[in-house]
Amino acid sequence: MKRKYIQNLGFGGLFLCMFATLFFLGLIIYFITAKGAKVISWEFLTQVPRAAMTQGGIAPAIIGTFYITLGAIFFALPLGIACAIYLCEYSPKSFVVNIIRISINNLAGVPSVVFGLFGLAVFVKLFGFGISILSGSLTLGILALPLIISSAQEALLAVPQSIREASLSLGATKWETIKRIVLPAALPGILTGVILSIGRVAGETAPILFTAAAFYMRGYPKSIFSEAMVLPYQIYALMTEGVHPDRQRAIAYGCSFVLLFIVLFISGIAIFIRQRQRTQHG
Amino acid sequence: MDKQIKMRVKNVNFFYGKTQALKDVNISIYANQVTALIGPSGCGKSTFIRLFNRMNELVPNTGLSGNIYLGDLEINEPQIDPVDIRRRVGMVFQKPNPFPKSIFENISYGLKVNGIRDRDFIEERVIQSLKRAALWEEVRERLQDSALKLSGGQQQRLCIARCLAVETEVILFDEPCASLDPISTAKIEELILELKKDYTIVIVTHNMQQAARVSDCTGFFLLGELIEFGKTQDIFTAPKDKRTEAYITGRFG
Numbered sequence: 001m002k003r004k005y006i007q008n009l010g011f012g013g014l015f016l017c018m019f020a021t022l023f024f025l026g027l028i029i030y031f032i033t034a035k036g037a038k039v040i041s042w043e044f045l046t047q048v049p050r051a052a053m054t055q056g057g058i059a060p061a062i063i064g065t066f067y068i069t070l071g072a073i074f075f076a077l078p079l080g081i082a083c084a085i086y087l088c089e090y091s092p093k094s095f096v097v098n099i100i101r102i103s104i105n106n107l108a109g110v111p112s113v114v115f116g117l118f119g120l121a122v123f124v125k126l127f128g129f130g131i132s133i134l135s136g137s138l139t140l141g142i143l144a145l146p147l148i149i150s151s152a153q154e155a156l157l158a159v160p161q162s163i164r165e166a167s168l169s170l171g172a173t174k175w176e177t178i179k180r181i182v183l184p185a186a187l188p189g190i191l192t193g194v195i196l197s198i199g200r201v202a203g204e205t206a207p208i209l210f211t212a213a214a215f216y217m218r219g220y221p222k223s224i225f226s227e228a229m230v231l232p233y234q235i236y237a238l239m240t241e242g243v244h245p246d247r248q249r250a251i252a253y254g255c256s257f258v259l260l261f262i263v264l265f266i267s268g269i270a271i272f273i274r275q276r277q278r279t280q281h282g
Numbered sequence: 283m284d285k286q287i288k289m290r291v292k293n294v295n296f297f298y299g300k301t302q303a304l305k306d307v308n309i310s311i312y313a314n315q316v317t318a319l320i321g322p323s324g325c326g327k328s329t330f331i332r333l334f335n336r337m338n339e340l341v342p343n344t345g346l347s348g349n350i351y352l353g354d355l356e357i358n359e360p361q362i363d364p365v366d367i368r369r370r371v372g373m374v375f376q377k378p379n380p381f382p383k384s385i386f387e388n389i390s391y392g393l394k395v396n397g398i399r400d401r402d403f404i405e406e407r408v409i410q411s412l413k414r415a416a417l418w419e420e421v422r423e424r425l426q427d428s429a430l431k432l433s434g435g436q437q438q439r440l441c442i443a444r445c446l447a448v449e450t451e452v453i454l455f456d457e458p459c460a461s462l463d464p465i466s467t468a469k470i471e472e473l474i475l476e477l478k479k480d481y482t483i484v485i486v487t488h489n490m491q492q493a494a495r496v497s498d499c500t501g502f503f504l505l506g507e508l509i510e511f512g513k514t515q516d517i518f519t520a521p522k523d524k525r526t527e528a529y530i531t532g533r534f535g
Contacts, residue, residue: 162379168368170368171365184383
């Protein structure tokens with residue numbers, strides 16, 4: 001009886017934890033939707049802002065968020081995968097490589113505002129890209145890099161040795177084996193890392209604060225060297241600056257709602273690709 | 283045994299770190315014959331068979347001395363690319379290990395990495411390999427399905443077909459039936475007998491009846507040493523060494 005009691009207690013505890021997690025997640029979605037959904041209109045999504053952000057829409061910020069997020073993934077994904085392949089498949093298991101691994105993991109723990117300052121010093125000033133989409137994308141890309149590397153590494157390590165051996169035994173070279181067998185098999189796992197990093201990148205404020213963001217633009221960014229309006233920074237600015245705090249607050253919730261939606265949308269695409277990969281090969 | 287020698291192993295020692303796994307092994311593998319390697323678990327026979335296609339190089343911290351010849355070619359010479367050896371010496375592994383791709387792609391893969399681009403040729407070779415591996419009738423309607431949907435026995439025959447498609451000269455079987463049921467095992471044994479017309483075959487097996495059924499020559503390994511090697515018939519009816527006799531009569535192992 002006692003063992004059964006303890007087991008039930010255990011299950012109960014686990015259930016409560018899961019419930020608490022779902023509860024807060026639900027609460028966040030509920031509040032953002034309740035407060036944000038009412039300002040959403042066709043105009044809000046497609047117009048440029050007018051009258052110091054209190055009228056018109058937030059289209060430039062939506063576009064800017066897309067540009068910068070995709071830009072960051074564009075930089076971080078090939079670099080991260082290449083790095084993971086090197087660490088997993090090519091590097092000798094040495095002391096130096098272990099140090100590199102540990103450094104990458106530590107990089108994931110660096111506060112994002114530090115990345116922001118780094119981006120300002122290196123991309124904006126040193127490389128002379130200025131405050132621009134390019135600088136913001138690069139900064140966020142570096143922020144996403146450790147996430148992508150570590151998830152790609154795990155995905156590569158999870159590919160069974162037996163199918164690498166099968167490929168080599170058929171006369172494939174190591175590179176052919178990696179390219180045609182290991183990478184496709186690891187892709188679903190790598191995409192999981194991409195999903196996570198997209199969520200992180202799209203929502204970051206601090207790294208773009210000094211590298212890319214503009215509070216108020218009447219039009220759309222012209223090139224990758226333009227500043228851009230970006231949703232997370234927009235929310236921050238609407239809540240702390242400006243001259244019409246009351247009207248701005250409603251718009252900030254609207255922005256939050258849109259941002260939440262964008263992150264879900266981008267993640268949805270990655271999940272869709274991953275699911276397709278799994279059903280094809282699973 | 284006046285047959286032509288296909289592969290020859292001379293004074294081979296092999297080490298995992300400081301542990302010696304093979305001790306001064308000498309053996310000749312005859313062309314178009316089935317050579318079985320038997321012995322208890324951990325005796326080094328799987329390690330041994332992986333020397334023939336330089337598979338042990340993938341294991342870090344190993345050491346090898348002695349010579350292994352494919353025809354007249356010393357396969358471990360530094361200027362020789364293991365890729366070229368593996369194109370001539372194929373392998374079927376203990377556990378079926380199909381790629382997580384379609385049945386068709388599993389077989390065409392070896393052709394593609396060997397530089398063949400002609401689609402008609404590839405398709406023809408895929409069909410021909412599946413037929414030879416006695417799998418064609420079972421999969422002809424679903425070549426685009428994932429290979430992972432096949433049963434264990436079918437997967438193993440797919441792996442054999444995959445190996446046949448690249449037309450190697452030697453095929454190494456490393457306990458190919460270890461994870462299969464008796465019916466699948468019988469099919470694969472039948473296949474091995476059929477294949478020896480065109481290939482030289484080396485098979486590692488735990489199953490002594492299997493060795494007796496399929497092989498022409500048998501080698502008995504114990505603790506990294508090749509104890510006895512000869513015609514299968516002789517090994518099983520009149521073993522020269524007491525340890526071989528003890529093993530085949532089931533007194534240990």
